[in-house]
Amino acid sequence: MADQLRGKVALVTGAGSGIGRASALAFAREGASVVVADVDARGSEETVHHITHAGGAAIFLSTNVSRAEDVRRMVDQTAQDSRQSTTLMTPPAGGSSPSR
DSSP states (O other), X not given: OOSTTTTEEEEEETTTSHHHHHHHHHHHHTTOEXXXXXXXXXXXXXXXXXXXXXXXOEEEEEOOTTBHHHHHHHHHHHHXXXXXXXXXXXXXXXXXXXXX
């Protein structure tokens, strides 16, 4: 693990697979704590396992980014749980625009 992002929190949507997972793993390799946000609980738990097994810190938040309430909860919970700077990373996660 590198230290470029030590003390930072990376909030990564779509982190249960594909580009989102690759992004989460890259942030973790650079020392960030990672919030793995996705609707895919199994894939997200695998991502968390990969990160923690390598010595990093990660948690899973079940989040459907097409639902405004889920997005608000994700951001609020991340901010509440972290006193560190948060780096937001949101790869494309499919679906439609958030409902209002």
